[in-house]
Amino acid sequence: MEIKIRDIVGRVSYRCDILFRVIDIRYEDGRKNVILYGEDFRLIADAPYEDLIKVDPSKRMKLSREFQSLEEQSFRLFRQDVDLLKEKQEYDVTGGYTKPVKYFQIPGKVLHVDGDPSYLKxxxxxxxxxxxxxxxxxxNEKEMPNKVGHLIDYYRPDILVITGHDAYSKSKGKITDLNAYRHSKDFALTVREARKKVPHLDQLxxxxxxxxxxxxxxxxxxxNxxxxxxxxxxxxxxxxxxxxxxxxxPFMERINVWDVLKNTLTGEKGLGGIETRxxxxxGMPFHIEYHDQE
Structure with a gap:
């Protein structure tokens, strides 16, 4: 069965453990080579054309259901976390519920820069x-270092997300060698450019x-x-x-790294960070304009 761009495929040599989208098909040294993006993971890979098979719709549906279940569980736990944060904030603002204070909240504004339009959506x-x-x-990941400064000036975010696709290739070097990674160098350069704009770790x-x-x-x-x-x-x-x-x-509280990681789907093996505010x-008062009814 012919494989075309945007088909969902699996790699036979990896027992189709991850679903991929076909992004490009190239001829290199007389052989067909296929560029792949992970369907659920932020992974970029390439594979010989003959190592790929189209994924059966029923298997794709089964894997999608499994991931959907994980996403729902993660979202539920996260939602509980947010509700607890809001309850604690209400308790603090109202002096332990002793004062009927009307207040408002301004959550941090996010600028999310993504190399994959599908994941961004x-x-x-x-x-x-x-x-x-x-x-x-x-x-595109390679354009991020040149564009991030302008984007920060334009959107003035509190939080910046720089993501897309990446992969480590053993054939290109040791695991400590930045050149052995598909886009890690681009991400690192982008972070450096962002820090030229806003050096303080708690201001961005x-x-x-x-x-x-x-x-x-x-x-x-x-x-961070x-x-x-x-x-x-x-x-x-x-x-x-x-x-x-x-x-x-709240900006007066420091975030324990584990508290941030515990409700992600990947956990501490895939994500890490430093203590951050x-x-x-x-703010208050919360003012609602109203007009006398005629």
Whole structure:
């Protein structure tokens, strides 16, 4: 069966463990080579044409249901976390519920720059679902370092997400060698450019990385949170859970790293970071204009 661009496929040599979208088919040294993007993971890979098979719709549906169940569980736990944060904030603002104070909250504003338009769309839907104010920009990973400064000036975010696709290739070097990664160097350069604009770690909170990314270089470049400490694949929606938690945490509170990671789909093997302040701000009074009814 012929394989075409945008088909969903699996790699026979890997027992079709991950679903991929076909992005490009190239002829290299007389052979067909296929560029693949993970369907649920932020992974980029290439494979010989003959190693690929189209995924049976029933298997694709089964895997999709499994991931959907994980996403729903993660969302439910995250929602509980946010509700607890809101209850604690209400308790503090009202002096232990002793004063009937009307107040309002301004969650942290997110700029999400993504190398994959399909993943960006999924993430934006989840941000909207949890109520995080967000601007989404699709940008090729290699163009991110040149564009991030202008984007920060234009959107003035509290939280910056730099993500897309990545992968470690053993044939290109040791696991410590940044050149052995598909886009880790681009992500690290982008973080450095962002830090030229906003050097302080608590004035602009940065998440950077994708599947198998060089975690240490991203943290050293100035990211607060990054992937992937154990060089594992991260789920497409993991960055959203991290930055949404930061967005809803009051700016006077420090975020314990484990508290941020515990409700992600990948956990501490795929994600890590440093102690960071929240960015939510509370104000008062909450004023609602109303007009006398005639």
């Amino acid at each position: 999924k993430c934006l839907m989840l941000y909207e679902k949890v109520g995080v104010p967000v601007f989404g920009v699709h940008c 909170v940065i998440f950077a990385g994708a599947c198998q990314s060089h975690f240490e270089s991203l943290i050293q470049a100035g990211a 949170f990054a992937s992937s400490p154990s060089r594992v694949n991260i789920h497409a929606l993991d960055p959203v859970y991290i930055v949404a938690k930061i967005s809803f945490t 929240g960015v939510l701000r509370t």
